[in-house]
Amino acid sequence: MKLFIPDYYVKSYKHLDISKLKRQGIKLLLCDIDNTLVAYDKPYPDKDVIDFLLKLKENGIEMALCSNSPKKRAEIFSANLAVSNIYPFSLKPFPFCFKKAMKDHGLDAGQIAILGDQLYTDILGGNLWGLYTILSAPIAIKDRKVTKIFRIMENGIYDYLEK
Numbered sequence: 216m217k218l219f220i221p222d223y224y225v226k227s228y229k230h231l232d233i234s235k236l237k238r239q240g241i242k243l244l245l246c247d248i249d250n251t252l253v254a255y256d257k258p259y260p261d262k263d264v265i266d267f268l269l270k271l272k273e274n275g276i277e278m279a280l281c282s283n284s285p286k287k288r289a290e291i292f293s294a295n296l297a298v299s300n301i302y303p304f305s306l307k308p309f310p311f312c313f314k315k316a317m318k319d320h321g322l323d324a325g326q327i328a329i330l331g332d333q334l335y336t337d338i339l340g341g342n343l344w345g346l347y348t349i350l351s352a353p354i355a356i357k358d359r360k361v362t363k364i365f366r367i368m369e370n371g372i373y374d375y376l377e378k
Contacts, residue, residue, distance in 0.1 A: 217342070218338075218339050218342045218343065219334045219335075219338055219339060219342075220338075220342075221334075221338050221342075221348040221349060221350035222347050222348045222349065223235070223347070223348070223349045223350070224349070224350050224351075225349060225350075225351050225352075226351065226352050227351055227352065227354070228246070228251065228252060228264075228267055228330060228351055229263060229267065231267075231330070231349065231351075233270055233271060233274050233276065234274065236274070236276060236328055236347075237274050237275065237276065239328070239347055240325065240326055241276055241326060241327065241328045241347060242275070242276060242277065242320070242322055242326040242327070243276065243277045243278070243279060243299070243316065243320050243322055243326065243327045243328070244271060244276055244277070244278050244279075244327075244328050244329075244330060245278075245279050245280075245281040245302070245312070245313075245316055245327060245328065245329040245330070245341075245346070246278055246279070246280055246281065246329075246330045246331075247280075247281060247282055247283075247307075247329075247330065247331035247332060247333070247336075247337050248280055248282040248284055248288070248289065248292055249282065249283075249284055249332075250332045250353040250354050250355055251330060251331050251332045251337075251351055251353075251354065252264050252267075252354075253292075253354065254354050254355035255284075255355065256355075258288075258291055258292065259291070259292060259295075260292060260295070260296055264296070265296070268296060268297065268298070272297070277298075277299040277320065278298050278299065279298055279299045279300040279301065279302065279316055279319075279320075280292070280293055280296075280298055280300075280301045280302065280303075281302045281305050281307065281312045281313075281316065281329065281331075282301075282302070282303055282304075282305060283304065283305055283306065283307055283336060284303060284304070285303060285304055286303040286304055288303065289301045289302075289303035289304075290303070299319075299320065300316070300319055300320075302315060302316065307331075307336035307337060307339075307340040308335065308336050308337075308339040308340030308343060309340065310340070310343070310344055313327075313329075313340060313341070313344040313346060314344070324344050324345035324346050325345065325346075325347070327346045327347070328341075328346060328347035328348070328349055329341035329346050329347070329348055329349065330349040330351060331349075331350065331351070332350070332351050332352065332353040332354070334350070337350070338350055
C-alpha cells in the first residue's frame with residue numbers, strides 16, 4: 216500500500232508550497248493536465264495555471280506536462296505555456312515518461328516531483344520510480360470513462376488508508 220501513498224497532499228496545485236519543493240531539491244515538476252491543472256474538457260490553461268508556472272520558474276523549478284491524454288490534447292494545452300517538455304499519452308504508471316524526463320532534463324529521480332490527481336497513475340508511477348509524489352484533489356467531478364473505473368478502485372485504497 217505504500218506505493219499509493221503520496222509524499223505530499225494538496226487540495227489544489229494553487230495550494231502547493233513551492234518553497235517546500237525547492238527545499239526538497241526538486242528541479243522539475245511533472246504535471247498531469249486533466250483534473251489536476253484544469254478540468255479534463257477544458258482545452259486551454261487559465262491565468263492561474265500560467266501564474267503557477269511563472270512562480271515555479273521564479274523558484275528555479277521547470278515544469279513539464281506528463282499526461283495520459285492524446286498528443287493533440289497536450290499540444291493544444293501547452294501551445295502558449297513555457298513548459299520544458301510535454302509527455303503525452305505517457306501510459307502512467309508505466310515508466311516511459313518518467314525515464315524520458317530524467318534523461319531529457321539530466322536529472323535523478325530525487326530531483327523530480329510529479330503532481331497529479333490519481334493514485335493509480337500519477338502516485339503509483341512516481342513512487343515506483345522514486346519521484347517525489349504530490350496528490351491533488353481532482354478539479355472537476357466529471358471524468359473520462361476509464362478514469363471513473365480508477366476512481367472506484369481508488370476509493371477502496373482511501374478507505375484502507377483511513378483505517
